[in-house]
Amino acid sequence: MDDVAREVEKANRLIASRTEMTEATDPSRSNEPNLHWVKSDAGSGPAATVEALANFLPKSARANLTPQFASAPLVDLRNTGSRHFDPAVRQRRQFEQLVEFTQRAARLSPVRRVTFWEQADTSSLDRWRETTAAYRATLRREIIGEAPAPDVPMNPRTREIYRTQKFTGYEVVLDVWSGVISYGILLVPNDIPTGERRPVVVTQHGRAGRPQDVCDPEKDTQYYHGFGSRLAERGFVVFAPQNLYLGEEKYRQLQRKATPLGYTFFAPMVRMHERFLEWLGGLPIVDAERIGFYGLSYGGKSAMLLPAAIPGYALSICSGDFNEQVWKQTSLEHRFSFQFTNEHDHTEFDIADTFNYAEFAGLIAPRPFLVERGHSDGVSIDEWVAYEYARVKRRYLQLGIPDRTEIVYVVGGHEINLQETLPFLEKHLKPK
Numbered sequence: 001m002d003d004v005a006r007e008v009e010k011a012n013r014l015i016a017s018r019t020e021m022t023e024a025t026d027p028s029r030s031n032e033p034n035l036h037w038v039k040s041d042a043g044s045g046p047a048a049t050v051e052a053l054a055n056f057l058p059k060s061a062r063a064n065l066t067p068q069f070a071s072a073p074l075v076d077l078r079n080t081g082s083r084h085f086d087p088a089v090r091q092r093r094q095f096e097q098l099v100e101f102t103q104r105a106a107r108l109s110p111v112r113r114v115t116f117w118e119q120a121d122t123s124s125l126d127r128w129r130e131t132t133a134a135y136r137a138t139l140r141r142e143i144i145g146e147a148p149a150p151d152v153p154m155n156p157r158t159r160e161i162y163r164t165q166k167f168t169g170y171e172v173v174l175d176v177w178s179g180v181i182s183y184g185i186l187l188v189p190n191d192i193p194t195g196e197r198r199p200v201v202v203t204q205h206g207r208a209g210r211p212q213d214v215c216d217p218e219k220d221t222q223y224y225h226g227f228g229s230r231l232a233e234r235g236f237v238v239f240a241p242q243n244l245y246l247g248e249e250k251y252r253q254l255q256r257k258a259t260p261l262g263y264t265f266f267a268p269m270v271r272m273h274e275r276f277l278e279w280l281g282g283l284p285i286v287d288a289e290r291i292g293f294y295g296l297s298y299g300g301k302s303a304m305l306l307p308a309a310i311p312g313y314a315l316s317i318c319s320g321d322f323n324e325q326v327w328k329q330t331s332l333e334h335r336f337s338f339q340f341t342n343e344h345d346h347t348e349f350d351i352a353d354t355f356n357y358a359e360f361a362g363l364i365a366p367r368p369f370l371v372e373r374g375h376s377d378g379v380s381i382d383e384w385v386a387y388e389y390a391r392v393k394r395r396y397l398q399l400g401i402p403d404r405t406e407i408v409y410v411v412g413g414h415e416i417n418l419q420e421t422l423p424f425l426e427k428h429l430k431p432k
Contacts, residue, residue, distance in 0.1 A: 004037070005037075008035070008037045011035055012035060015035055038052040040052070099332070102330065103330065103332065105352070106326055106327070106330040106352055109326055109352035109353050109356075110356075112352075112353040113352075113353060113354065113355070113356065113359065116353060116354050117135070117359065117362075119131055119134070120132055120135065120362070122395070122398040122399055125366050125399060125400070125401070128365065128366065128399055129366075132362065132363055135359075135362075135363060136308070136309065136311075136363050138354065139305075139308060139309055139354075139355065139360075139363065140270065140309050142349060142350070142354075143264075143348050143349055143350065143351060143354060143355060144263075144264045144266040144267055144270065144305060144309065144348055144349075145258070145261070145262050145263030145264055145266075145267035145349075146267065147263060147267040147268045147270065147271050148177070148271075149271065150175075150176050150177060150271060150274075150275055151177055151178065152175045152176070152177060152178050153175065154174045154175055154176075154275055154278065154279055155174070155175045156172065156173070156174050156279055157172070157173045157174075158170045158171065158172050158173075158186070159171050161185065162187070162215070162216070162217055162229075164217050164229075165190070166189060166190060166191075166232065166233040167187045167188055167189050167190055167217075167229070167232040167233065167238075168187070168188050168190060169185055169186065169187045169188075169215060169217075169232075170185065170186045170187075170188070171183070171184075171185055172184050172185065172186050172239075172279075174275055174276070174279055176268075176271060176272055176275055180268075182241065182242070182272040182275060182276065183211070183241070183242040184211055184239055184240055184241040184242055184276065185211040185212065185215045185228075185239070185240045186237070186238070186239050187215055187228060187229065187231075187232035187237065187238040187239075187240075188232075188237055188285065189232055189233075189235050189236070189237065191235070192237075192285050196285070197284070197285060197286055197287040198235065198236065198237045198285055198286060198287060199236055199237065199287055199290035199291070199292065199314075199429035199430060200236065200237045200238070200239055200280055200286055200287075200290065200291040200292070201228075201231050201236045201237075201238050201239075201292050201293075201294055201425060201429070202238075202239050202240070202241065202273075202276070202291065202292065202293045202294065202313070203215070203227060203228040203231065203238055203239070203240045203294055203295070203299075204240070204241065204243065204293065204294065204295030204296070204299030204300075204302050204303065205224070205240065205242075205243065205295075205296070205298075205299050206223065206245075206295070206296050206297025206298040206299045206300070206320070207245050207297055207298040208245070208246060208247070208248060209224075209243075209245075209246070209297075209298075209299070210242065210246070211228075211240035211241065211242055214226065214227055214228035214229075214240050215228040215229055215232075215238065215240045216229065217229045222415065223296060223297070223320075223414060223415045223416065224296060224415070224416055225415065225416050225418065227294075227416045227418050228240050230418055231418070231422075231425075234422070236425070236429070237280075237283075237285060237286055239276065239280060241272070241273065241276055243269055243298070243299070243302060244265050244268065244269055245265075245298050245345070251265065251345065252344065252345045255345045255347065259347065262349075264347065264348055264349070265345070266302075266305050266306070266309075266348075269302070269306065270306065270309050270310060273306050273310055274310060274312070277291060277310065277312040277313070281312075288312075289314060290314050290429045291312065291313060291314055292313065292314050292315040292316070292317070292425060292428070292429050293306065293307050293313045293315070293316045293317070294316075294317040294319070294421070294425070295317070295318065295319065295321075296319040296320045296321070296414075296415070296416055297319075297320045297321055297379075297414060298321070299319075299321075300318040300319050300320050300321025300322065301318075301321050301346075303316045303317060303318040303319070303321070304316070304318055304321070304322070304357055304360040304361070304364075305348075305360060307364050307367070308360040308361075308363035308364055309363075313367070314367060314368075314428070314429065315364075315367050315368040315369065315370075315424075315425075315428050315429065316364050316367070316368075316369050316370075317369075317370045317371075317372060317421055317424065317425070318357075318369075318370070318371050318372070319371075319372035319416055319421070320372070320374065320377055320379055320414045320415070320416075321379060322357055322371040322372075322373065322380075322385055322388065322389065323357060323379065323380045323384055323385060323388060324356065324357070324380075324384045324385075324387055324388040325351070325356055325357050325388075326351070326352045326356050327384060328379075328380065328384075329346055329351075329352075330352075334381075336378055336379060336380060356388065356391075357388050357392075358388050358389075358391035358392050358395065361392040361395070361405075362392075362395050365395060365396060365399060365401070365404075365405075366396075366399055366401050366404065367404070368404040368405065368424070368428040369392065369396075369404070369405045370405065370406045370407070370408065370421060370424045371385065371389055371392075371406070371407040371408070372407075372408055372410070372416070372417065372420065372421055373385050373407060373408065373409050373410070374409075374410050374411075374412040374413045374414060374415060374417070375409060375410070375411055375412070376411075376412060376413040377412075377413050377414045378413070378414065379414060382409070385407075386407075389407045392405055393405060393407075404428070406424060408420040408421060408424075
């Protein structure tokens with residue numbers, strides 16, 4: 001209430017200032033106030049009260065009506081005897097109609113996605129690549145938004161942050177746009193001989209995470225279990241980027257600011273990761289053709305969107321996030337739906353009618369793709385995950401590459417289980 005009072009006072013000051021200027025230039029203009037503040041039941045009551053209408057209608061609708069009607073008193077429609085009207089009942093009915101409209105749209109979205117994907121051709125891998133290029137362009141341009149390309153040199157800066165018996169870690173800063181940087185941590189195995197190029201695993205943290213959560217050799221957190229440093233100990237070059245979902249409501253404010261521009265906050269992250277790939281691919285210790293992506297939680301969502309939008313990633317592992325995402329965002333029956341949590345930032349444009357997670361995986365194909373699912377992970381239930389993954393497996397079968405996709409179920413929750421996923425990384429990233 002205090003915030004509203006301050007804004008009304010501010011607006012009245014502006015109006016008063018404007019009125020003084022108007023009167024000075026045109027004395028015939030009316031200086032009657034046109035800003036009213038009606039506190040319905042001290043701020044907690046219903047909308048469209050009689051008091052509010054009494055202040056509003058004379059300034060707009062009544063001015064254009066007959067003199068007889070303009071002078072007639074307002075009638076409180078809530079107290080008209082046998083013709084009783086309760087606006088709360090109508091408001092609830094309208095709300096329930098909007099809910100049912102939205103739920104029906106979500107139920108019918110698989111049908112519309114089939115129509116949307118009619119031009120994708122599974123007759124060969126070459127045809128799949130050719131015919132899905134337009135879908136990738138749509139994903140980048142219309143679903144997550146197309147941010148401008150970087151407009152400055154990357155100007156890499158590094159400094160040592162870790163040194164262990166097996167690897168050395170460096171903080172990395174790259175310029176993306178003027179005044180905008182990207183940041184990450186690079187882990188380099190100490191045993192790389194001169195001239196050898198190693199595969200890279202980009203290890204992506206989740207919501208409110210930091211690269212240190214996955215790379216610090218002294219950390220073994222509940223969720224990540226230091227999987228970045230463990231992969232470096234296995235001989236992989238590891239890079240852990242800082243993604244933008246940091247600071248809770250701060251990054252959600254960023255998302256809301258991006259929406260009117262036609263962006264989600266994945267739009268700048270696409271450009272940031274393109275820059276990461278460009279820099280990694282230019283390192284003499286890196287094989288640019290073997291850079292994989294492995295993310296948990298919001299990093300798992302990144303493992304769906306970023307490799308789908310960026311062909312430069314050689315494979316993707318989605319951990320703790322893979323789902324029937326349309327249900328996840330719209331369900332009113334399941335407690336883990338985003339309708340009942342604070343993750344209102346998951347707002348890609350028109351996603352249900354165009355892409356679900358199986359369609360994102362379709363854009364990752366024919367590159368290898370794996371889902372890591374903990375039976376106790378509260379993000380979803382096994383049945384939803386299996387339902388959506390079955391569509392992924394069917395696509396890889398249609399393309400003749402069923403060995404390039406897997407799903408691993410582990411006894412555990414929302415966490416990395418490297419023991420189950422390491423064979424997939426070694427199979428598809430390490431040279432034969």
